[in-house]
Amino acid sequence: MSSENTPDDEDTFKILIATDVHLGYLEKNAIRGNDTYQTFEEILQCAKDKKVDFILLGGDLFHDNKPSRRSLHICTTLLRKYCMGDSPVTFNILSDQTTNFNTTQFPWVNYQDENLNISIPVFSIHGNHDDPTGAEGLCALDLLSAAGLVNHFGHSNSVERIEISPILMQKGNTKLALFGLGSIPDERLYRMFVNKQVSMLRPKEDQDDWFNLFTIHQNRSKHGPTNYIPEQFLDDFLDLVVWGHEHECLITPTRNEQQLFYVTQPGSSVATSLSPGEATKKHIGLLRVKGRKMNLQKIPLKTVRQFITQDVVLADYEDLFTPDTHQVTKKVEDLCYAKVTEMIEEAERERLGCPLTPEKPLIRLRVDYSGGFEAFSTSRFSQKFVDRVANPKDIIHFMRRREQKVDFKDEVNVDYSKLVKTVAVEGLRVEDLVKQYFEAAEQKVQLSLLTEQGMGKAIQEFVDKDEKDAIEELIRYQLEKTQRHLQARGVTTEQDIDMEVRQFRDSKKNTTEEENEIREAMNRAKAHRIERGENPEDRNISDELGDVALDSDEGSDPFPPPSRGRGRGGRARGGRGRGRGSTASEPKPAGRACSRKSAAASQSKNIMQAFLAPSQRFFSKVSTSSAAEEITIDDSDEDIPARKVTKPPSRSPSASFSKYSSQSQSQSSRGVDFEDSDDEEDNPFKGPSHLSRR
Secondary structure: OOOOOOOOOOOEEEEEEEOOOOEOOOOOOOOOOOHHHHHHHHHHHHHHHHOOOEEEEOOOOEOOOOOOHHHHHHHHHHHHHHHEOOOOOOOEEOOOHHHHOOOOOOOOOHHHOOOOOEOOOEEEOOOOOOOOEOOOOEOHHHHHHHOOOOEEOOOOOOOOOEEEOOEEEEEOOEEEEEEEEOOOOHHHHHHHHHOOOEEEEEEOOOHHHEEEEEEEEOOOOOOOOOOOOOHHHOOOOOOEEEEEOOOOOEEEEEEOOOOOOEEEEOOOOOOOOOOHHHHOOOEEEEEEEEOOEEEEEEEEOOOOOOEEEEEEEHHHOOOOOOOOOOOHHHHHHHHHHHHHHHHHHHHHHHHOOOOOOOOOOEEEEEEEOOOOOOOOOHHHHHHHHOOOOOOHHHOEEEEOEEEOOOOOOOOOOOOHHHOEEEOOOOOOOHHHHHHHHHHHOOHHHOOOOOOHHHHHHHHHHHHHOOOOOHHHHHHHHHHHHHHHHHHHHOOOOHHHHHHHHHHHHHOOOOOHHHHHHHHHHHHHHHHHHHHOOOOOOOOOOOOOOOOOOOOOOOOOOOOOOOOOOOOOOOOOOOOOOOOOOOOOOOOOOHHHHHHHHHHHHHHHHHHHHHHOOHHHHHOOOOOOOOOOOOOOEEOOOOOOOOOOOOOOOOOOOOOOEEEEEOOOOOOOOOOOOOOOOOOOOOOOOOOOOOOOOO
16 A cells, blocks of 8 residues: 555544345345345445445344344355455454453454454444344344354343443544444333433543444434434434434434534435335445544445335326216326336436346335225236336325314314324334324223233234244233232222222333333243244244245335244245154144143133133132434545554553443533535545534
8 A cells, every 4th residue: 555645544444334234124025135135245345445444333234133044144154255354454442342242252352353354343233123132132143243243232231221331442543432222122211311321431531532433223203202212312422423223314414403413324225115215315424533523425325226206196186087087096097107107217217327226126106095086906006017116016005184183262263284184104113003002092991901011012022023922921920910919918809909900000101110021021932932842043034945936026015024924834835844854744743732732721711810800810820930513425435545554462451431421411622623524525634624512
């Protein structure tokens, strides 16, 4: 390399930022099955071409909590291909690595392992898709960490208090403090912030010399009263926040005027739903940090499948048809055909000169058919575009506005915009649906034994992670605790029992005790599954590679069902049955089937006792088991040479920390100095001016 003084000198950190890769999404789909793998390879190739110091991933590297063997194989292959080599790593780790990497038996950064030859370290937090589960609290990232391919950080083991200890890095004279927090249920983390149970540790010495970078994977937009994390909750000493989980690409840093830090939201690298937010062009970011100054360069991804969406309101086409027009459904279908054709032609024009972009685009036409119109057959309509789009089954999405009763006193000045509301059906989670149902349900169908949060979590485990005993075990666990509580209180009358059960249930709502009880019940369900011989590491994908030849549009649903059916075996191809060598035609052992039926009957009997009269269920027995600045945003992706220096020593002295509460305000001077973005494009740090935040 040239020894000339270049912008990327020995004091400049170069960091490639990406979030929500979702490896393995729709991997069985004949058209879209390789989309995530191709884009992940493009990200790694870009990191190698740009000669970055390290890659920072903001969660959801995998789409499934239990990724398939194919996903794990391709991921490890790509990481070994692009992240291993002889290129020296030019920064040191100063913090206590046993605290930073507390989920592995090799608690040090992978490039300092004498048995590995790492050229580009990868640092990643976990997301909500690949979050830790089970008694050991392991996730797919821990497999990559044990293999020395990824440095998994930001994992909190405590539900009582979270202390975020940064990874302290130094390159030349630049000091970087990398904070990370893996995905935690938003309601719980919101409550912990409110109760001041989240704190961030800072170095005791030279606190103003550190550039503070924080990576988080939570809801940023408000999905409910506490189902998100407001930016104001984060500490004000931070300089830049990399926000994962949100899929819309808003990578240009925005300034939070209250906390005075910047937030970048890279978004996902693949469209996992056909919502408008996913249609934004996908980017990754190249972050340069020198001293307290930073520069973010946007890099567009070229291998991402095009996604074009458009809305049509049929009531706006009164000049063409009305609900009373003869053959109005045929005219509506012709209009939609013309719109979809225009969208496909637009995608073809945009793809010119981009050979890496997949040929067939994703098309979504949202049709508002309110006002008396009728929907036509989408399956028949989709057959016209089977060979032209990647998602023929769900091109058309019908939606309707519904009337909503509104009480108004002024009958003259009526705001008619409040009388209708569009039905929102996309982006809902199972636990949200459960909570909404019981909030709107009548008093007579409200839960009396379980909490809404507990029921929502159990259903989520059942649907998302195929924990078949989750709901049953939660009911049994809560029944046991309630019975012991009633016996301790000595309640005997039916009326007193009903009142005491409700009070006992309400006293645990939104508390740590409720979290612990839900976790214990889920652990019991996992334990029962393991006792039955269903090893979670073996049951995830043993037969996922059996079905390869699929329809061109199979799996294109934005909300795909779980990869395994609810039954045990019984598949025509790839089914395991009860044993590894059994086939669909082999008979199952009768003795085991009978014992399972007997156990199920016994369990059902115990559960049904929970719904008997209070006087009966009291004596029932159930067996128990254990200021103004500018940021340079560069859309170009020209390479800027970096200078290589010798590899640092393998271990570095640890730094001491001071605790910083997430709600405290720093009174000392702090901030990030930025350079004017009008300087030369290839020198984001050129210029003598240094602007301070306060």
